Structures are given as structure tokens and as C-alpha cells.
Amino acid sequence: MSLPDGVSRHDFDGTTSIATRGHPEYGERTDGEWRRxxxxxxxxxxxxxxxxxxxxxxxxxxxxxxxxxxxxxSHVADFGGPTYAVEFAPRPTRDLLDVAERRSNLFPLLKDARKPETYAHVVEPVDVLVQDVATRGQGRVATLNRQFLADDGYLLAAIKARSEDVTADPEDVFDEVLADIDAAYDVVATERLTPYHDDHLGVVARPER
Known part of the structure; x- marks a missing residue:
């Protein structure tokens, strides 16, 4: 497995896991400056x-x-550069502000990812677009935010089937969302996120040329 610089496999009391260096934020295991x-x-x-x-x-x-x-x-900001964090709900955004106080490169935005025009004046062109939104129209969210992604960048999306349709077969939902993503991207890899997350699909895509 290829890991980016700043992310490493580390031992935490006999359990080996990926980790970054930074302030702990959610009760994760730590070992010195490393956080699981x-x-x-x-x-x-x-x-x-x-x-x-x-x-x-x-x-x-x-x-x-x-x-x-x-x-x-918080992990992304531990090893990354400028990191713009969009969140719609005020309550978790308050916690996000606390996380950002400990990371000078993390910029929280209380905005709706379905309305990128509301933060287009703030966000610079980016190398990677990470998407984890619990809403209908996840494929459309990805295409709307394509405008921020460099032509040689990556979309990393976690598609949640139950956010689209709680009654449909997850595989059918994934196919529909991927069809929407295909409008602006070339999908290069997909994988179900079990055993860590049920009914989720990890997607890696590149901007369509």
C-alpha cells in the first residue's frame, strides 16, 4: 500500500494502524506525537x-x-497544505472551529456543499477534492465542485447508499451515483468500505479531459 508522506503505519499498544502527527481530536489512540x-x-x-x-x-x-x-x-490537515473544510450544520462546525485553532492550515466554512457558489470566492484551486456528504445527489455534489479541482487532481469520495435511498439495493445506488460522477470525471477505482463502513463505496476519480 502506498501512503503519502506524513502518513505512516505505527504501532499503538500492539495494534498497527495508519497514523499522522498532530493533536488528538476524537479520542483516538496516541503514541507521542502520533495519532491513530x-x-x-x-x-x-x-x-x-x-x-x-x-x-x-x-x-x-x-x-x-x-x-x-x-x-x-484533521488528519488531512496534519500532513497537507491549505485545507478548506465545508460543513453545513452549525453544531459540528463549532467543534470543527476548535480543531482548526490547533491547525493554522485548516479553514472551516459553514456552507452547503450543494451550493459551491457560496464559497467560490474563498476557495483557491485545489489538488484534491474529498467528499463525504450524507445527502441525496452525491454525484451532483461532486460535479458541482469540479470547478475547484486542478486538471491533474483527484476526487476521493465516500458514497453513502442510505443517504440516496434507504430502500434501494446499495449496488443500484452506487451505479446511479457513479453515472452522475462520470459526467465530469473518469472513475479510476472503486471499492466497498467494508468491514469499516456498511453500504459505503470508496471512489477515486480524475477530472475528465
């Missing part, structure tokens, strides 16, 4: 643990959609 990147709490962490080639690199500029309280985006 818990794949059960992070879809992107699950993608890395499962060996998906994400294209992540150190010091990249990132737009993170669906940052919630900052669990995953």
Missing part, C-alpha cells in the same frame, strides 16, 4: 487501510466536503 487514523471513524482512513491508491501527497491543497466535527479533515 481510525478507519472505523473515517471513510478516507478506510480507503487508505484497504489499499486504495488515492493520489494523496504531502502539502497538497484540499477541499473537504462534509467535514462534520473534523475527525478526518
Amino acid at each position: 487514523w481510525d478507519p472505523h471513524r473515517s471513510k478516507l482512513g478506510a480507503m487508505l487501510e484497504l489499499g486504495m491508491e488515492t493520489g494523496l501527497t504531502a502539502d497538497q491543497t484540499t477541499l473537504y466536503l462534509g467535514a462534520a466535527a473534523g475527525t478526518t479533515v
